[in-house]
Amino acid sequence: MIGPLAHLARPLLLALDPEAAHEMTLKALEFGLYPHCANTDETVLATSVLGLRFPNPIGIAAGFDKDARVADAVLGLGCGFAEVGTTTPKPQAGNAAPRVFRLVSERAVINRLGFNNKGHAAARAGLARRTARGIVGVNIGANKDSADRAGDYVAGIETFYDVASYFTVNISSPNTPGLRDLQAPEALDELLSRIMSARTAKIAANGVRRPVVVKLAPDIAEGTLGDVVATLLRHDIDGIAVSNTTLARPGLSDRIAQEAGGLSGRPLFHRSTVMLARVFTATEGRVPLIGIGGIDSAETALAKIEAGASLLQLYTGLIYEGPGLIQRIAAHLAATCAARGAKSIAELTGVRAAEWASKAI
Numbered sequence: 001m002i003g004p005l006a007h008l009a010r011p012l013l014l015a016l017d018p019e020a021a022h023e024m025t026l027k028a029l030e031f032g033l034y035p036h037c038a039n040t041d042e043t044v045l046a047t048s049v050l051g052l053r054f055p056n057p058i059g060i061a062a063g064f065d066k067d068a069r070v071a072d073a074v075l076g077l078g079c080g081f082a083e084v085g086t087t088t089p090k091p092q093a094g095n096a097a098p099r100v101f102r103l104v105s106e107r108a109v110i111n112r113l114g115f116n117n118k119g120h121a122a123a124r125a126g127l128a129r130r131t132a133r134g135i136v137g138v139n140i141g142a143n144k145d146s147a148d149r150a151g152d153y154v155a156g157i158e159t160f161y162d163v164a165s166y167f168t169v170n171i172s173s174p175n176t177p178g179l180r181d182l183q184a185p186e187a188l189d190e191l192l193s194r195i196m197s198a199r200t201a202k203i204a205a206n207g208v209r210r211p212v213v214v215k216l217a218p219d220i221a222e223g224t225l226g227d228v229v230a231t232l233l234r235h236d237i238d239g240i241a242v243s244n245t246t247l248a249r250p251g252l253s254d255r256i257a258q259e260a261g262g263l264s265g266r267p268l269f270h271r272s273t274v275m276l277a278r279v280f281t282a283t284e285g286r287v288p289l290i291g292i293g294g295i296d297s298a299e300t301a302l303a304k305i306e307a308g309a310s311l312l313q314l315y316t317g318l319i320y321e322g323p324g325l326i327q328r329i330a331a332h333l334a335a336t337c338a339a340r341g342a343k344s345i346a347e348l349t350g351v352r353a354a355e356w357a358s359k360a361i
Contacts, residue, residue, distance in 0.1 A: 010322050018100035018109070026065070029073035035323055037078030044337040045080070045330060047346050049288045049310045050166055050211040050238050052135055056080035056330055057305070057345060061292050061313035062139035062168060062215075066117040068126030075134040078326045083313065084123060085139030086170045089155045091119035092143055095175065099261070102319075103254040107296055108268070109316050111245070112261030114175045115141050120159045127163040137213070138164040144176050150194045157198045157210075166210055169195060172217035172244035174262045180217055185227040192235040211238035216279070218243035218272045218293065222361075225275075229282040240283070241290040241313070242276040243268075265316035269294025270361070273307045277356030280308025285350050296321055298332030305333070305345065306352040 013021040028034060045056035059081040060074050066085060074082035094116025101110045117123070127136065140156030142149035153169055160167070171182040171191070182191050195212065203209050214237050220228060232240060245262025252267060272293025280289055291309025295301050296317030304312055318325055333345055342348055 014102070014104070014319075017098075018102055019097070022064075022100075026069055029070040032073070034073060034077055036076050037327060044334055044343060045345050047310065047344060049346075050213070051209070052081075052165060052211070054080040054135060054311065057309075057311045057333075058301070058326055058329055059083060059290075059311060059313045060318070061315040062086050062170065063111075063113075064315055066123075068123040068136075068138075071127065071136045072130050072132040072134070075132055075136075077323050078330065081135035081137065081165070081311070083137040083139055083168060084127070085117070085168070086115050086141040086173070087117050087120055087123040087138065087156065088115055088141050088143045089120050089146075089152050089159075090143050091122070092116060101256045101259045101261070103252065103256050103265070103267075104320075106252055106254055106257075106265065106267055107316070107320050108252070108254075108263060108265030109319065110256065110259045110261045110263050112175045112259075114144065115173065120155065124159060124163065127160070135165040137166040137168055139168040139170050139215070141170045141173070142176070142179065149179075149182065150191045153191065154194050154198045157195060157202065161199075161202045161208075161210060162206075164210055166213060166238070168213045168215050168241055170215050170244070172215050174217070174219075174245060174247050180219075183217065183220060183228060185224075185231045188228065188231045189234075192231070192237070196235055213237070213239035213241050213290065215241035215290075216243055216275075218246045218268065218275045219248060220275070222278075225278060226282060229279060233283065233287070237287065239288040239290060239310075240279055241292060242279050242309075243272040243293050246271055246293075264293065265320075266294050266296055269296075269300055270359075273304060274356055274359050274361050276304065276309060277307040277353045277359075280350050280353045281357045285353075295329075296325070298329045301329040302333060302336055302348070303352075303356075305348050306350070307356040308350045308353045310346065310349050 068084040095114035142152035291304030
C-alpha cells in the first residue's frame with residue numbers, strides 16, 4: 001500500500017517549496033512511511049568494492065541525509081549502501097534562502113545550499129541510533145569560516161572512524177567559496193597527506209582500515225585532470241566519486257537556469273559520464289569509481305556502469321521519478337547481466353569507457 005501512496009505523494013512534494021518537500025520526505029522515512037524492499041547478497045548485482053561487500057551497486061548521494069537521520073531507511077528502500085553528509089565539524093546554516101530551485105521541464109535542480117548541516121556531533125548521534133546492518137559512508141567537508149580546512153577533514157576522519165563504513169572527501173561542492181581550490185594538485189597533495197596520515201594512525205590504533213573516496217567536480221579542466229588523478233593515485237586513494245554538481249548550464253532554456261549554484265539532474269548526465277570515463281581511462285580501471293550525475297532511468301544507470309562506475313549514486317532523479325526508480329534500475333541491471341551472460345554486474349564496468357571518454361563535454 002505504501003508504494004502506491006509514495007507515487008501519489010510525488011505531485012504534492014513537487015508543489016511544495018523544495019526544502020520543505022525535502023524535510024517532509026525525511027520525516028516520512030523517519031516514520032517508516034516508504035516502500036520497504038529487502039536486500040539480499042545472492043544476485044548478480046552483489047559486488048565487492050572498496051574492500052566491502054555491497055548487495056547491489058545503487059546508493060543515494062550525499063546531500064540527501066546531511067545529519068544521518070535516515071540511513072537505515074535508505075537501505076530499506078532497496079539501496080545497496082547509503083552515504084550521509086556532507087557534515088562539517090561545526091554546525092552551519094548554509095547560504096541564504098531561497099537556495100534550491102527546480103527546473104521541472106529539464107528534470108534538474110540548482111542548489112546553493114552551502115553545506116548546511118548540524119555538525120559532527122549531530123551526525124554521529126544519528127549514526128549511533130542505527131539499528132540495521134548495511135554499508136553507510138560518511139561524506140566529510142570543511143566549515144565555510146574554517147582557518148584550517150584540511151584540519152576539518154582530519155576531524156571528520158577522527159570523529160566517525162568507528163561508525164563509518166567508508167569516507168568520502170568532498171572537495172568539489174561549488175557552494176563553499178574556495179573549496180574547489182583543494183582539487184588543485186598541490187593543495188590536494190597536502191590535504192591527502194594529512195587525511196591519510198590520520199587514517200594510518202587510526203589503523204595503528206585499532207587495526208581497522210576504512211576506505212577513503214575523493215569526490216571530484218565535473219568542471220575540472222581537461223588539461224588538469226591527469227595531474228589530479230596522478231595525485232590521487234600517489235596517495236593510494238581507495239575510490240573516486242565522479243561527480244558533484246556543475247556550474248555549467250548546458251543549453252538550458254528555463255529562466256531559473258540563471259540562478260547561481262550547482263546544477264544536478266538530467267542536464268548533468270553527459271558531462272559527468274564523460275568525466276567518469278576519462279577518470280576510468282586515466283586510472284586504467286585500477287581504482288573503483290562511484291558514478292553520480294543525471295541518473296534518472298534504468299538506462300542511464302547502466303550507461304554509468306559501462307562508462308566505468310562500480311557503484312552508483314542517485315538524488316535528483318529520485319525527486320522526479322520517486323523511490324520506485326531504485327527497483328527499476330536493479331531489475332534492468334540484473335536483466336542486462338542475464339542477457340549478456342555476465343555472472344556479476346562488475347563484468348560490465350567500463351566496457352564502453354573508451355567510447356564515452358572520447359566524447360566532447
